[in-house]
Amino acid sequence: MDNFKNLDNKYRRYKAHVSIFGTTQFHLRNPYIIAWWSAAFPGFGHLLLSKYLRGLVLFIWEVFVNYQSKINLALVHSFGGDIELAKQTLDTRWMLMYIPVYLFAIWDSYRTCVDMNKVYLLAEKENAPFNSFSIGALEINYLDKRSPFMSVFWSIFMPGLGQLHIHRIIIAFFSLVWTIAFLYFSHLLEAVHLLFLGEIQKATDILDKQWLLYMPSMWGFAIFDSYINTVENNKLFEKEQQDFLKRNYQNAKFRVNKGKVVS
Structure with missing residues (x-):
């Protein structure tokens, strides 16, 4: 113990x-x-x-x-x-x-x-x-290592998917659940459907603006969070790999003195 x-x-x-x-x-x-x-x-x-x-x-x-x-x-x-x-x-x-x-x-x-x-x-x-x-x-x-571009790409489609791409499960679940809630209560998808049909006034009237204004922040956060964490995870992967190779394969006598390699 x-x-x-x-x-x-x-x-x-x-x-x-x-x-x-x-x-x-x-x-x-x-x-x-x-x-x-x-x-x-x-x-x-x-x-x-x-x-x-x-x-x-x-x-x-x-x-x-x-x-x-x-x-x-x-x-x-x-x-x-x-x-x-x-x-x-x-x-x-x-x-x-x-x-x-x-x-x-x-x-x-x-x-x-x-x-x-x-x-x-x-x-x-x-x-x-x-x-x-x-x-x-x-x-x-x-x-x-994963592509930051793909994290942003999937986050644009649906907040939370970019986090799933980098295995950020807690934030992915959080983003998906609240995005569904915001989309449902704001009637945004119904408005988009009416907009495609050319019913611009109906699309405007059906929107719940109180819920709609939550969406820009939600989408922006999901994109930013997935991009930053993909970049930082890639850096962490490279650093961990470097440390592993140094500990297990680098000669113990290896030194760098004034820009010159000494072994």
Whole structure:
């Protein structure tokens, strides 16, 4: 038992973990971009950091409270230049509740990103070995190289498919379920069908604008998340392969001095 504990605590920080649910890793991120995604839709910044539980709580809060306060509908009226109608649409009881959590999501995602960047630098310096292969009764996951273009391509078709392409199961399930909900309640696909039939006015009238305005953020997040994580997974695969070859095949006397190889 003591040997097992010592083995577990041999290293302080691990740069990545491969499980049947996906590949979770530390890598450098721009805190301002993470904060921007939290501003676009609370919860997205945390999901990009693989903070799934915190991100999901903030996401559900955004959907529920935004819907009750009618913020999206007020935005539509504002875009149309009808400021007075936008004011009348807002439910201030819910809107004033919405503001503190919205600001917290931006601040917390920025702070967490800065902290995780510091942890990444320490983990990179320690360079502890990590698992690159996971197999279970339900799934198999392993590090390999995949095309970022294909991740973006499938995410454009349907949010969540790009994440499935890189075996990011939790975010894939999350994206698919909520995209279905947004498409259903916004009546977007019905509007597209009517648009193909030339019924432009009917297509406009059938849309639920409150639900429709969730969609641009959802689609953009799915595309961005799948692209970034494909690129970072490819880097992780290359780094793990380099470390493996150095540990097992590189001559112990191999040195590089002032740009010259010495062996």
